[in-house]
Amino acid sequence: MSHESVLPWMLSVALLAVRLAVALALTPPLASFGTPAVVRMSFVTALAALTFSQRPPADLATTASANPAALPAAIATEIFIGALLGLGVQLLFAALALAGRLMDVQVGIALGSIFDPVSRTQSNVLGTLTSLVGAVVFFISDAHLQLARFIAQSLDLFPLGVAPTLDDPMQPLLAAGSMFSFGFALAAPVVMALLLTDAAIGVASRNMPQINVLVLAMPIKVLVGYFVLALAVVGWGPLLQRGFNCLAPLSGAC
Template structure:
């Protein structure tokens, strides 16, 4: 008959619980897996499966009762680390959504926003288009597998037993968050330039022929020019999204201070 001591049971529970908490935290906010359309049972089942594969290869964990104060502190730490990793993964998608919103604002379609239950938040038409395109590109590039790879490697550069520098991690995330605006501007730059030329043209026409009803012809013409530019630049935007997604996921270990 196999006899197990309470210390052994606590060690086995800790070896499974601590990584599971981090993985669940990542899956709750990560792109694709964190969308509202993914059932919670799927996330939990996938998290348990990954934990069973990852747990045996983890470094030795501290001998702590998961129900004690120290154990609960480690659980809270893993939640924070997991949310930080998931948030960092989602930043690039936020940049792409922001680029779509900027484009709609330039085209005059900023008012055509609707509630997106997948986010959940309000979303414009081009922002939704870019979000779907980015998701398809991400899946085509095996981005979901990259998320799992980054997640499993995170136990090497952010071990469970080690306490990360909260201030340094927060500072790094804020600095990387500033890049969101730069990436969004880079994606939306062709449309911004095209709309600037269009508006300047309307300004010249208004000065040359004041009798023109700019309001009547300006909006449909601006939308038409914007759609033409969007169609022409979509292949380039897709290639740019592909490079940005791969570079961003590959840079995550460096963002979190991995050596």
């Protein structure tokens, strides 16, 4: 194989590796295991090389091999496309974190924090629980395979180094906005149950002043919150799986 044919192939692999690295870095379950950076880069480079083992070099890579000045713009484009590919999963886990935070505040345990292995940050108890539930559903629903399939298909949708053209430029922003409605929907049963519990406790304290509300309110709210959450989490699976079917806001699947 001559130098003229090897260089475009290597540039194609490098550009695809940039896209893969950014997309996987924004996917919380895949980016949360503390894998060394060298191992991650080796992994994405191997995936990129495997992808292009059955493909001809990208047109832009052939052009860039003769004109290196085109590479910076191509790399920036790949970073942008990779960010869009990983945005869908990131938004779903952000919605789960929002739901957990809302429930933590309503239950009254928002002051406590533990280590969240998914986001690798300090999080509240229910925030960590919702992240772990999302990670479990992500893998058992084969969403990680769907993400890999969509990344491979993105080479046809968005050729290497070619900036994507959006039919609706507001679509990524609308997808980001849907995070809030999705998070509120997940937390709604627990939040509503606890609001009714607060109202009941208020009525009881009004009619029975001898009750020590400050002592009884917290354990009652914790019990009610966990009980309603145990009932509500059963219905999360289909909702999350439907969300994972729309892994990227540009996929056109939703």
